[in-house]
Amino acid sequence: MPTSPSDRRPYDLAVIGAGPAGLRGAVTAADQGLRCVLLDAGARPGGQYYRHPAPGLHAARPDRLHHHWSAFTELADRLAEHRAAGLIDYLPHHHVHLLERREPWRLHAATGADGAGRATLTADAVLLATGAYERQLPFPGWTLPGVVTAGGAQAMLKAGLVLPGRRVVVAGSGPLLLAAAASLSAAGAEVPAIVEAGNYLGYARRPEVLAANPGKLVEAVTHGAALARHLVRLRRSSAVIEAHGATDDPAVAGSVRVAAVTVARLDRDWRPVPGTERRIACDAVAIGHGLVPQLELATELGAEVREVPDGTLALRVDHRQRTTVPGLWAAGETCGVGGAELAAAEGELAALAIADRPPTAGALSARRRLRGFAELMAAAHRPGPGWPGWLRPETEVCRCEEVTAGQIEEAVGELGATDARSVKLLTRAGMGWCQGRMCGPAVACLSGAAEPVADRRPFSCPVRLGDLAALPED
The missing domain is CATH 1.10.10.1100 (BFD-like [2Fe-2S]-binding domain)
Structure with a gap:
């Protein structure tokens, strides 16, 4: 199979991103007879959520690091079947950096693990499933070695089977903290505390949304029980306001890494409350404040966005997952962060729309209830205006x-x-x-901006000058 099939006729659909939304979108489109290409910057399908160890690590039970692992294996099996039938070309290590709105669409990608290669493909329609990246709120000491993102800590464990440290403080805000702490504890790390800036009371504002999503409550209870078994303490309305470094050999340059954090209580606006500081010894910190949808490819084309209750921006889509750019669909975290189940449902709905097929009742129902929970979750974990106080x-x-x-x-x-x-x-x-x-x-x-503004730039990732020069003149 060619790694850069730019000389072939246009694909019916190009799917960018091989996470839950992209995988479900690609296999659903192939089910309807569409010829698809699935591009992803990673080495293996699954995205960040289903990140898993390389075969060379010989992991015996990768399922123990994930929720709903069977959902991924079912999608992976369908992907393999459609690849064998010639309906899907799966191209790993393809980072799409530019979309040209043409008939057909033209996609430009940096290829290879080092991004040194290049490829150009064409497709009649494009489905964006590019996911999200973590939101970080800086604090003194956050650049010390040993301070990683919460998602980064999970990625180290899921893909490399390694821990960021032996004693790891998990901090920030959002449900990802519970999942990260549970995974780290189960893998043998000591987690002295989960430091949550919010207080979870925001979820109580919409009891009907919680009632419609009992699976989310079960998930929370499961995480809570696992953390209780490992004696992990949850400190609500609190934040890590400083990380402290230490070294056994001050003469060795670069040997300083995190050795402790200072935690403080926060008021309702997330300002540290004087006199509540407490130091916790640790050798690693996993910290994150939710996720930010990755929109660069769409916003450069002028796609409309909406503000999510947590202050981030997401693509505006209609009931069939169409963006405001003709021929461009979106699914998953690009439409607002809501988890793997929601992303998969939206990927299916988008693929059916592109194939001109009616939506399934199950996917419509899942999107309605899970999107409602996503909006509630975003509002509950919106950063307070006083966080710059640390x-x-x-x-x-x-x-x-x-x-x-x-x-x-x-x-x-x-x-x-x-x-x-x-x-x-x-x-x-x-x-x-x-x-x-x-x-x-x-x-x-x-900067004091009154509202978030979509960042528009010609390329979604660093591009070499030689690759720019190689672009067609038109």
Whole structure:
């Protein structure tokens, strides 16, 4: 099978992203007879949610690291069947960085594990299932070795069968913290505390939504029981406001790594309450404040977005998962973070719409109840406006360009910056390798912007100059 079949006739559908939404979308479209290409930046299908060990690690029970593993294996089996029948070309290590709206669509991708290759493909329709990345709110010491994202800690465990440390504090906000802590504890790590900035009371505002999603309650109870068995303490309305480093050999450069964190109670606006600080010893911190939908490919084309209750932006889609750009559909976390089950239902609905088939009642019902829960979850874990209260002027906000909170404050207070874009132009915050994925939400908040603005840029990932030069002149 060719790795870059650019010389073939256009595919009926190109699916970007091989997570739950992309996998379900591709196999459903192939079920309807559409010829599809499934592209993913990773080495194996499953996305971040179903990340699993490489075959060379010979993991005996990868299912023990996941919920609903059977759902993934069923999709993987269907993918294999459609590949064998010639209905799906699956292309791993293909990071699509540019979509050209043409008839047919033209997709440009960086290929290979190092992104050194390039490929161009064409398709009559495109389904975006690019997922999301973690939202980080900086604090003093967050750049120390040993401080990782909550999702990163799970990725280390799921893909590499390694722990980020032996004693891991899990912190931030959102249900991902419970899952991460449960996985780390089950794998042998000591988790002295889950430090949750929210208080979970927001879920009580919509009891009818909770009643419609009993599976979510069962999941929470399952995590809670697992954490109770490992004596993990949940500290609500609290945050890690500083990480402290230590070393056994001060003469060795770069040997400092996290050794403890300071935790403080938060008021209703997420401001640290003086006098409530407490230090917890640890050798790793797994921290995250929810997920941010990955929209770059769509927003560059002018696709409309909506604000989610947690302050992030998601693509606006209709009842058949169509975006406002003709020929472009979206499913899963790009439409608002809601979990694997919702993503799979939306992937199915999008594929059926593209194939001009009626939606299934099961997928419609799942989307309705799970999207309602996703909106409730987003509102319950929206960061409070007072979180910058745990920053210091010297705290780095943009790690790539080493831009501090003090420099951003200067840009806003003295140089007239009024939004994240003007802060970026004045300080270079967000111009580094990650292109603002780590610091973007924090920079936007510190800039004082009244509402989030979709970032539009020609490419969704770093592209080599040679690859730009190789693009067709038209």
